[in-house]
Amino acid sequence: MSTTLHDVARHAGVSIKTVSNVVNGLGRVSAATRERVLASIAQLDYRPNLSARSLRSGRTGVIGLAIPELSLAYFAQLADAVIEEAERRDLVVLIEQTRGGDRDRELELLRGPRRQLTDGLIFSPFGMTEADTGLLDIRSPLVLLGERLPEANVDRVTMRNVEAGAAATASLIRLGRERVAVIGAHLDARMGSAVLRYDGYVRALREHGLELRDELVVEVDLWHRSNGAKAMRELLARDEPFDALFAMNDELALGALRVLQEEGIDVPSDVALIGFDNVDEGGFSRPSLSTVDPGRPEIAAMAIDLLLERIGGASIDDIAPRELQSSFRIIDRESTRGA
């Protein structure tokens, strides 16, 4: 079939191991034999068999990335960042979709045989509940993205959701708006981005001496665009005036934006709007959408670095699980511009 070390060795008149050493730059090989071997390698177009290598070494050079759905812009862009950062470390990425965060599928990915294909997994959980937390206790390297499953004894990358939520809200208040609505809250939840971003919202209101009005808070289960539209209709139906809106992600914001426009409400003059996530699309909506950039490349880099340490042998017992936080940035676009 394809050329092996054996073929090269025979062709160059040396032992298999010497060829292996040349390929990997190990051991002492005289310049003369090295030349000869390299020539043979080039001539025979030898390429190492990665299956054999990983059988021997126990490493595959592949990391897994499990996300709810690649069609969601946020995750597509995240995957993009992970692939690029992985590439930089000579790793390759295998993407698994949990089909919108299906719990059973998530568990299957965590424990299934396919885990063997990868050295470790970067996992953005969604459907698993806190009761499932124990199931995360797996031998192989794992890094969680986001703040779900807070009890899990695992490395984790998050962002400063409270601070970012506060900064987003503050950016609206700084425009002179005093009735800032928010959509996407999960008031009953104890943890999660929704809770943290909402905390930030509340904090910013307080710091600027504004009143928190429950009538301006809309709960939204899934942060999809259609739900953003629904939430906005609900808010409008309450007949409670507002002049600014913090949407907990860009999808919600874009859904809300559409309804606002249908109702003839101008953004930003009537209602200033800021989203969250900095999805590409927000730069092209009309008006373009102000947002919070979560620093995806940084998130990707942190996750991979954490993973690599575990892959390198640092077990959970050796080093306690850590949580790294990416830095965010407010992006000012048309939806919060002008008076």
Add this chain to the structure above:
Amino acid sequence: MSTTLHDVARHAGVSIKTVSNVVNGLGRVSAATRERVLASIAQLDYRPNLSARSLRSGRTGVIGLAIPELSLAYFAQLADAVIEEAERRDLVVLIEQTRGGDRDRELELLRGPRRQLTDGLIFSPFGMTEADTGLLDIRSPLVLLGERLPEANVDRVTMRNVEAGAAATASLIRLGRERVAVIGAHLDARMGSAVLRYDGYVRALREHGLELRDELVVEVDLWHRSNGAKAMRELLARDEPFDALFAMNDELALGALRVLQEEGIDVPSDVALIGFDNVDEGGFSRPSLSTVDPGRPEIAAMAIDLLLERIGGASIDDIAPRELQSSFRIIDRESTRGA
């Protein structure tokens, strides 16, 4: 480390091969021993080592997907479809980005050692030129997406671009529009989607007895949103009246839409608009975007099936390369609705 066949065999008091047979459902194994072995497998939490398996079998169960950029909605949704279809065939997908279609990167992916990680590659070429076509002549299974590199002696999945372009154009004409502009043309090119969709446009005009006006044709190099905006400004500057627009993909359409709105031109009443690709986002723009659905799941399924045949051993010499075409569908949304 982790449990192997050996461990299970010892635990169940049988030979290694018997355990292997149970796992793979091969050979004859009595119900009694099968029970015993399965019990041991469950008890020891045995999972087959996929590296060893693929070393032995020569298959990895992984296919590669090389696309320009995951952040582009079209490719994200395509990747989604490929992953789902692969899953259905018990395959897993390794995504490689060619960084917006960088030629050197494309060649690297085609010939690099990482090809060994996968059983075959689904490749959406972009940067490679016709001069590079010969470099596609690789031993390992390969399927191209799209009509670039037309001379390549390789399996390929395309869509009926001419028919689809004609159908899109016709859907505008059927609204009563008589001055249909088009953006995205590559007039100097001999091949590619741009040429084919343009052919469709021309054909539809002719079939409906409309005149082809060069002033209504705008060339656009890269089909990005910003270029859609640029093209629209160029078209408006020509001061040539038009009442409908066929954009060669949704990105162009959305870019153009934004400019039309900035200029106070109403869509669809002043200008009816249709795009191409059925990117999710088009369903949420305002007005929502009519488009051509290229049938991504079908494309993914066809590509994987072609690949699997080659992986199964059908070499290019055995079976001549084939081209499969997906079926498309016009999606009517607000941008072509009403009078």
Add this chain to the structure above:
DNA sequence: AGCGATTGATACAACGTTGTATGCTGAGCC
């Protein structure tokens, strides 16, 4: 009863690689 056929299980080799142990030079030193 004696024979071949069938069933159920086993031993062994091999996939291509790399780590370990070992061997063979010849140069340097007392």
Add this chain to the structure above:
DNA sequence: GGCTCAGCATACAACGTTGTATCAATCGCT
């Protein structure tokens, strides 16, 4: 001149799996 020691290269085993060949025991048939 015999010793050590570095320098270079090799042989062998092992990673965990599966295909092939083989074998023992049981079965069915004349």
